[in-house]
Amino acid sequence: MKIEQLVPLIILLPLIGGIINGVLGKRLPKMVVGSIATAVMFVSFFLALNVFFQLNEATTINLFTVIRLDDFSLFARLLVDDLSIWMTLIVTGIGSLIHLFSMGYMSHDKGYYKFFTYLNLFIFAMLILILGSNYFMLFFGWEGVGICSYLLIGFHYSDENKGLLNGLAARKAFIMNRIGDLGLLIGLFLLLATFGTLEYTEVAAKLAELSPSNWMLFGITFCLFVGATGKSAQIPLFTWLPDAMAGPTPVSALIHAATMVTAGIFLVVRSNFLFEAPGAQLTQDIMLYVGLATSLVAAFIAMRQNDIKKVLAYSTVSQLGFIFVALGMGAYTAAIFHVTTHAFFKALLFLGSGSVIHAMSDEQDIRKMGGLKKFIPITHITFLIGTLAISGFPFLSGFFSKDEILAHALHHNPLIYGALAFSALLTAVYMFRLYFVVFHGEFRGSDHAKSHLHESPYNMTIPLMVLAVLSVIGGALNLPGKHWFSHFLNHNVMGLDKIEELHVDNGSLITLMATASILTLVALIGAYSIYVKKKSLPVEDSQLTGWAKLSANKLYLDEIYDFLFVRPMEALSKLAHQLIEIVILNNIVLGAAKAIGKSGDLVKKIQTGRTEWYLLWMVFGIIGLVVYYLVKI
């Protein structure tokens, strides 16, 4: 089949799967529901592979016109190039594995069919986001993934104890994303006002032609970036992501680690020609420093988290910050490279944590785990690989992709390099802490929990193994010196071909790699000596002091946001209702009514009902008229 037929099919398959399960899923056996959902994903993935090998030039595929007004149209159109097909491979590939994993993980859940429906629909929306040829399609998918994320975070909404909390987490995610969406929407309107179109290629073409003012370009790129901070969880809109862990673990792996949260990064890479334009320099700098701050803050918070998923969530935020630093430096291919390896090892870690949680009968507190390596060996090995990969252990995938960004940073500004390297060190520390506390030492849970410990079934461990292999070899995609992946993306992605690759000489390359390796090893040895040799355990939050307390309490950011935004808003709501609505507006209306009533009283005094008075008034009136006319004449 041709690309023109394959690509729409790739998008439609998950939608079809979602519709089948949504309509019939309730009556179908779980096995069938899960198989349908997973099968459409695998087919989508293989079709995407097919397209990947066929694709040479960037191809536009017209589907239909959404809206056609006189001077303004919105098109459902696809743009297939190396960037979008690469992201499609990640989304469908990792998506397939996570669907497979979910078949085991969710097997006891009552909302099984709903879960797979939402998951399929999410993939559908995500593919629209990636494959669309214009910002409207992107926005459509953007909102679509947001709503699926909302539904999946709040998936266990009728839980006796946590139902309302899960709902709250979902709501928080949705609202924070909506704040970012408003920025994105304004960005879209700015684009429309400036270029008169939302098609990527047309915007790029007109950019050179119209050369809009620097401030306009800053405005556009800044608004797009605001949108990205929402979806990709950057300061100040990142606090929803850790809460989003309320969703089932496969959801955290797919949506809140591997795919949806990279939408902001995709947006920036897709719009690289805008961000590279003069005037957008300021946005790039803002992006760089926001990314850097996010990376450090999130890594710092992750140090003292005791919920296995929370550690990984903050780690995700931190890694995304890392990638935004790359974007801020214009290192787009390095960013997508890290997005790719991060998708591998973060999906692996989340699924691994899911397997742990599954074995622990839904316990997520790492203080109640320990010594799990004996009980769940496959999960243990794969989790270890994931940990090593994310920590930048030599020659695993994370090592190369981080190194690429660090090399750019060193070239850009040594201070930024220093800060990034520190963030990477923190990453290694908290990840090894997590690994050792969970898998080494003695089991600290109840005997009841111990008796339940079991390795997960094959449909859960196979995805782990596949992802582990990818996490190991993923770095080979873009080996230093070869840069296959960079050449691949530069080949036909608009704008990227114009960006010069950074060439690092061998000497500094070796220095960089050696430094990174040493840092990782230091973290490994440090964590090993503390958590395995000394057998020290994370203590109760109440006993922490100073920095540790700050970290454990997430820098009190939720409290600060609550104080600064939530409560004033609620107070304003009550004030507006009680003061303006009830006191002021209502009294004006009542006052007007009373005034009319009063005027009626005045008139009433005249209406005495006595004829002589009426006659008198009449006489007065006649006299008045006569006088009036006399004067007038």
Place this chain on the structure above:
Amino acid sequence: MEILLIPSLFALLALFVPGKVVRVFGLVGGLASVILTCVLVCKFQQNGGQAVTFFELAQNNFGFTSKMGYDGIGLFMIILTNVITFIILLSNFNREVAQNKLFTAMLFLMQAALLGVFTSMDGLLFYIFWEISLIPIFIIALSFGGSDRKRTLTKFFIYTFVGSLAMLASLIAIKSYATSFAIEDLMAVELSSKVAFWIFGGFFLAFAIKIPLFPFHTWQPSTYSTAPMAGTMLLSALMLKMALYGMIRWMVPLAPEALNDFQYPIIVLGIIGVVYAGVIAIKQSDMKRLFAFASISHVGLIAAGIIIFDKENLTAALIQMFNHSLVAVGLFLSVDILEKRMGTRKLEELGGVAKLAPKFGFMFAALALASVSVPFTSGFIGEFLLLKGLYSYHWVVGLIAGTTLVLGAVYTLRAYQLSMYGAPKMASFEDLTWNEWLAYFIIMAIIVIVGVCPQMIIDTVGPSIDQLLESYKISNTIIK
């Protein structure tokens, strides 16, 4: 003509139908109008979207032509009225009121009056139908409403009546320059800017109260929450659309000379309403009041879009009017289901319903999401276009109006989650009955269809909007 006769006939007959079958009779009547609408749509399209005149009296001295007809916009409003009326009848089917002759008769009378409003091509006739529509809603709310209804309804009545009088004054004033009340005669009148200001103002007062725009809205939350479900649905889904329609068809075309004076203030009031009512809705605990404020917030946006008065915004406003009607009916149905089964609509006394009534939970969730304009719902396109229009007017206006994206999510999801999520607070909850399910299904189906192909609506109303703008432009250039 049959489009008006059918509901009138059913209104009359409903009074004589035996009590037991009156609700079936109602459903048949609603369906008859829907079927007729389909026929009209087909005919309209066969004739290539030509405006239709179906009734006209010979010219008389008084200037009352009683011309009736519709173009694309009018047809669109007819579709809206008949579909919504049918959904209201359907969702009331298992309620006690559906057995009531008076109720059914009044509902049909309402439908007839609304159709009259949307098909009047004569100023006086428009006014007459506008006033007639007040009678059935008043009777429905008074006979079947909740506590404190007399006080609330008096307020409502006086409010709207003041507006109506202002409109009548405007109509008479403009007629004094024209030969008849026929819309084309009235539109042909050239007014001095001072006179135009007052004529426009009179219409504006009537419409601002009916929509309602901030600060003319204080009758609305209490009336919505006192009225029975059908009343609230009629008020929010149909009656306020009369005013939005009036802005498009009568207010601006008749006195375009004053548009410049009024445009900015109306936009400001509209977006104040968006934010103000949205903020208030955040902390409401009475669900019906909450959605009443939400409604003010949504229609503020539509009114602001209409008054920009270009093709894009008028189209967007019409799509959004359609969307708002459907969503409002669905949300008030949800509130009523909760209230009927639980005896309360206070958020703090509700919770956990989704677990006990999954069908209801699903449908309510779908409506809540449609209300926050997610992709694949009609609101997504409508809101996108409206915000775009307001943004092109001025970026600050667009930004402030855009907060509806966030505010809407805050209050809608809060209302949904507090009532539906968590552990159930009651032993059992009867899930949707067939008629409720069907009502929801129809609403959602239309919302999704329009959300996927909004071009349908654009093609229906587009030529008529062009025509409207054309005549408006002519009268505007004459002034200049």
